[in-house]
Amino acid sequence: MTQEELIISVVRVAGSLLVLRWAFVGGIVAVLVDFSDLFLKNLLDLGGVRDYQEFDKYLDQVYMLAFLAVAMRWRGPARSISIALYLFRLAGFFAFEVTGARGVLLFFPNVFEFWFLFVASLPHWRPGFRFGRRQVAVVMAILLPLKEFQEYVLHEARWLDRFTAVEAVQAIWDWLTP
DSSP states (O other): OOHHHHHHHHHHHHHHHGGGTOHHHHHHHHHHHHHHHHHHHHHOOSSOOSSHHHHHHHHHHHHHHHHHHHHTTSOHHHHHHHHHHHHHHHHHHHHHHHHOOGGGGGGSOOHHHHHHHHHHHHHHHOTTOOOOHHHHHHHHHHHHHHHHHHHIIIIISOGGGGSOHHHHHHHHHHHHOO
16 A cells, blocks of 8 residues: 555545544535545655555445444434445445446445435434435435436546546636636
8 A cells, every 4th residue: 555545545534434423514524535535646646546446435435334334323214225225335336346347336326425414414404304205205316316427427427537636626716716
């Protein structure tokens, strides 16, 4: 493991742990820290990251397991749907490992991540939310296309592969402030 991979790993693991104390805020931090490795690998020059996609998918398992640990404390549909979505993405992780094809992740979108953040947010804005079939269907009808689009951008179209993270932020800044 290079020094760069070690530093990124420590940051990613540390960023994942906050969710164990503060589900929603910790979840947001974990997702933002997940993206931070793009900046770190662009800014650090300590041996590089040998296979970024594989490295990233293994580190994703850390925050996803932390999310799952929190979700295991939930009851009813919030918990059972979380477990099913986690296992679905885990199957996608294994399929990616076997094939090495990023496109396979389109068939196994990480809806678990968005679902977790949705459920963790409920005490802050909808404490009485009921997990009926209709409500869950509506939530999934919103979350699935959003996550599928993100998976497409990252793994099929690979729009962000053409930029360093710093260049992407600069391009967004230039677009916002012509």
